[in-house]
Amino acid sequence: MLLAVVVSGWLTRAIPIPIPLPLIQIALGALISSATSHSMALDPHIFFLLFLPPLLFLDGWRIPKRVLKQDRVMIVQLALGLVVVTVVGMGFFLHWLIPAMPLPVAFALAAIVSPTDPVAVSAISARVPIPKRIMHILEGESLLNDASGLVCFRFAVAAAMTGVFSLSSASLTFLWVATGGLLIGAAFTYAVAFAQTWLGRHFGEEPGAQILISVLIPFGAYLIAEHLGASGILAAVGAGIAMSRVELTGRALAVTRIQRKSVWDMIQFSLNGIMFVLLGEQLPGILRGAVQIVQETGHHNPWWLVVYALAIHAGLTLIRFGWVWLCMQVNGFIARKRGGQADRIDLRLTLAVSLAGVRGAITMAGVLTLPLLLPSGAAFPARDLAIFLASIVIILSLVIASACLPRLLAGLELPPASARQAEEEEARKEAAMSALQAIEKARHLLEPAQENPQMYAEAATRAMDVYRQRIDNGSLADEEAENLRASAELERYFRVVGLRAERDTIFRLARTDQLSDEASRTLVHEIDLMEARLR
Template structure:
């Protein structure tokens, strides 16, 4: 019963964090509020929830990574693939070496393999933490795409390095050739598993749907289960379940273009995924906060025994590690950009010279999160000879400190660094949207006119002619508005904003009337819900524009 109460308290903390984030001054990041509330829950219940890393990875990461892979803009992901791979692979290896030697130098009692394992698990950025920080910061779209792409792909390289560092600590041996082959298998097989499982589920679902039909909620449930299937399939063959979940999400975005989902399914599914994303994001950071009190107490004991560590000395080393990670990221980004510029000049391409603020912003955007926490908790409890694994609790504490410091640094530095920052231009998204809208509206006009011709000369020819003309004129007016807006006239934009405001005012009046009739029992509650849903859908469309 107590476990149920703790879970309910965690969900309540997630809800409360949303309100506290809006009430507190200075823009306190939501993850930090949730971590603090988790520590409070741990104090109230006298202990935190036992964090089982395998269960944590299975329950939390697949749906969140699947959703991130689904929604990340694919054009930006593939356009900047070179930069993303440099960060997701090269930067991780650079960080493992640099941060590993740094930690061994700061704390000599921490064995070098354990220091490398700690560096490997704090090297990857966390897509969930990145999204949590950037959701309230106006990040330039192209920079955001690069940061998101990096955080989605760098987990495989970090976890492979972590696995081999732990193996070196356990056995005292390490093979670069074996590590390289393992990395290739983990990454490529994981991506293949995600693509294959998603494609197989989608094709099977489409076949069964055409053959036998289905209930309304079934496609949403299948969609929710897809990331778990991809993750488990990859883990079963020894590949990266994390990359499988990401690949499944990217594949699903292309499967969706087949148009198999109904409009009502897409609407309900988006609502469910948004709710699930908010809840899981919050619970992950609350869980982290619940672990911190016990971790801090146990980490005071040195790996080799003896007197307890000084808490301030530990805090200083944790801060040094966090700042060292920022410095390593800065060096890598700066060198990488310089080499890219030199290569562009050699090829005679147009060169964009980034300001130093862009390099600093990219450096501070390396936010760590619950993925780091879950990974470091998988450190073994004991060596093969039965002795305790050296520095386990210390490594967990340092990883926890890196998470908190990276969140603090990003929330403080990024808003100032990103203000007025210039980055390479995106493809003109507004023109692309106008072209797509115009093509869709023209196709609609043609379809309406063809349908009207089918009823010409029939018994209700006049009725169909009037209905066809009315609908076609609505679409022609919309097409004319799109074409005028594409000409760039400022008056057209102002007119569209004014029309939007008037339509929203009219919809509010409709809603108020329906609610009043429902309160007076002049219409049934079923009728009121139906009409309100129609009004809400129309209003949602205008608020998105």
């Protein structure tokens, strides 16, 4: 599966037609299953533990917190309100459409296809200019609806297993599952961060160990929450959000942050890729089981599976479109009542947001955790059919979004990024002022104890000149500032050229045994860090 993920990356760049990466990975998985004897049967609980905690932890860690605060009303409406409406509406619709699927299983299927996947949207929108605010709302929605959809899925599966469902009991349980999961995840992250800080202060910090701890945090939070009867999914999300706060303390070493980012990028790419490859690998076997279920309903033509999947996707899109439009109307009315200005409702953008609700890795991970057997020992009803329909909905949402989003968003006027640029410039100035004060303070501390204070003064002046130039650039005329930026870009280009020549020379010396491997690795690492900083 990992090899297929690597090959999919090559194929998506080699194929001239822009095909979303998840679709290529699904096709490779189906090829592996049909062309080889390899097949995989996973324990659902182990599957849930291995794949979901790190993905949700990373979502919580990297989601822009300002967006969560700024658009929190819209995000909550989509992540919670839309999930409940989807579960109830699609649950009854699925049971009516497929009578052989019991109502609790229909609710479980509706719950698991309700979460959206921003990774899949990003793969589609790589060549499409989705407005930043819309993209951040979709990311925030996905962060929360993963948890709400999976919690609803858990209750539906429990009802299917026991045949009993109590709304009052479920509501109380939901409060503990939700709040307990978030609190446990956050508390676990803060406890680990405190222990890391104490150990680092007394014994030093090893980047490799720090990175490994960050990888283990979501699994620890998940297992503790599940042991206490709370949501391990929400614990992973809470741990990720807390991790973003811990990161702002700046306690980690710079080299740890650089290496940790690369490790987590690889984990995210690998896990998401494996999910879609696994989906393709499971499709042939799932199709056989689903065909048998369809025949039990009285339909002997397997094309009814496609009809079911199209109906489900159409229902999901219509519910999403109606809910987004309704929320924008309500939010606009409330804003006008408060004397504010309501956002203009653009039907084209509303439809784009509806189609951008692409299903992906979370839906795949969740649906594969459907139990194999009931407590009585009988097979879980319509399990293969539910998995197959969820799989086809994922593929349909990817295909339709990749075909329609570029056309819907073509020519869309995007808001200028001037506010963000001004914010960054102001932050750079403030950081440069702090750097000047720190250098001046360090200079006065060092000079009295030295025999040659002039050397320290000159060195401090050279270091301070860099920061003075950064501050001055912001107050120059536009043309002059632009010339300075162009000059800085040229200087950066020439420095990168020089660093590449340095690195080539180091490699040549090592190849000809004029330099030891250990020394060459040290020198190349220094050059790599300098080039990364310049870029």
